[in-house]
Amino acid sequence: xxSGIVAAxxxxxxxxxRADEKNTVxxxxxxxxxxxxxxxxxxxxxxxxxxxxVVEIEGPHFRVDVSPETLSCTVGLDAxxxxxxEKALRVSDRLGGHIxxxxxxxxxxxxxxxxxxxxxxxxxxxxxxxxxxxARKGSITVNGTSLTTNDVxxxxxTINLIPHTLANTTLxxxxxxxxxxxxxxxxxxxxxxxxxxxx
Numbered sequence: 407x408x409s410g411i412v413a414a415x416x417x418x419x420x421x422x423x424r425a426d427e428k429n430t431v432x433x434x435x436x437x438x439x440x441x442x443x444x445x446x447x448x449x450x451x452x453x454x455x456x457x458x459x460v461v462e463i464e465g466p467h468f469r470v471d472v473s474p475e476t477l478s479c480t481v482g483l484d485a486x487x488x489x490x491x492e493k494a495l496r497v498s499d500r501l502g503g504h505i506x507x508x509x510x511x512x513x514x515x516x517x518x519x520x521x522x523x524x525x526x527x528x529x530x531x532x533x534x535x536x537x538x539x540x541a542r543k544g545s546i547t548v549n550g551t552s553l554t555t556n557d558v559x560x561x562x563x564t565i566n567l568i569p570h571t572l573a574n575t576t577l578x579x580x581x582x583x584x585x586x587x588x589x590x591x592x593x594x595x596x597x598x599x600x601x602x603x604x605x
Contacts, residue, residue, distance in 0.1 A: 407506065408452045408457070408494060408495060408506040408507070408508055408550075409492070409495055409499070409500075409501050409502050409503040409506060409552060410492070410503035410506040410545075410547045410551055410552025410553075411492065411502045411503045411552060412490040412492055412574060412575045413439075413440050413491055413492045413493060414437065414438040414439040414440035414491045415439075415488055415489070415490060415574070415576055416488070416491045417435065417436045417438065417487065418433050418435055418483070418486045418487055418489060419434050419435065419436050419467070419486060420486070421433055421434075421485070421486070422434075428474075429473075430472065430473055431471070431472045431477065431483075431484070432461070432469055432470070432471050432472075433469065433470050433471075434467055434468075434469050435453065435467060435468055435469070435489070435491075436466055436467050437467065437468060438491065440491045442463055442466065442468060444493075445463060445468065446460070447460055447461065447462070447463065448460065449493070450493075450494040451468070451470070451491060451492065451493055452494075452506070452508045453483065453489050453490075453491060453550070454481075454482040454483065454489045454490055454576075454587055455480075455490070455506075455508065455548070455550030455588075455589055456472075456483060456587065457494075457507065458470035458471075458472065458476075479512070480510045480513065480587050481513050481585040481586065482549065482585075482587065488579065489550075489576060490550040490551060490575050490576050492550060502552075503545070504545040504591065504592075505592050506547050506552060506592070507589065507592055508550075509589065511588055511589050511590050513533070513585050513586065513587060513588065514532045514533070514548070514586050514588045515530065515583065516530055516580050516582055516583060516584040516585075516586060517530065517531055517562065518564075518582060519581055519584075522566070524568075524569045525568055526566075526567040526572060526577075527566060527567075528564065528565045528566075528567055528580065529562060529563070529565075530548065530563055530564075530565070530586060531562050532561045532563065532588055533561065533588075534560075536561065536588065536590055537560055538598070539590035539591060539594040539598070540561075540563050540590060541555065541558060541591075541594070542556070542558045543555060543556070544591055546563070546565075546589070546591065547587075547588065547589035547590075548565070548586050549575070549576060549577065549587050550575075550587070551575050551577060553565045553567075553571075
């Protein structure tokens with residue numbers, strides 16, 4: 407589990423195909439300021455909101471394997487570039503954001519990224535199937551970042567990004583047309599299942 411509080415911006419530096427696993431890609435990620443001293447093989451790290459397992463550690467780099475299924479339903483893991491990183495929570499950690507599983511529910515599209523003073527107004531269109539889980543003043547995860555929605559209109563929602571978030575995540579790189587990983591609030595999904603057990 408994660409909190410959606412991005413700990414560091416890292417960078418995918420290399421991608422290679424796994425010869426023993428058809429269509430599986432191994433990513434080499436430079437961890438940036440994310441300390442790896444307490445990371446062991448088998449630990450989970452959220453990479454742009456996707457929970458991935460550490461399979462190798464080499465100096466300031468770690469490696470993860472990404473399955474074809476994960477590549478087919480996420481963005482930002484198929485080319486070199488900057489990514490948001492967060493280690494898995496310990497039981498004793500503060501939950502500064504909200505409960506995040508690292509299981510991406512869908513890919514959204516950025517509609518607007520407008521300056522409002524030092525802030526940015528971010529508008530995203532989610533897949534229609536996710537609209538029912540997105541509520542005004544609710545929690546949503548965008549590329550691994552826990553955020554609060556301001557307004558919701560169907561599958562479109564807006565978020566206010568403050569300077570701290572812009573400076574400490576990759577979200578400042580967004581522009582209209584960009585694709586983003588979305589994870590809806592975990593509690594909303596469980597409420598739906600409890601209210602509709604036949605689903």
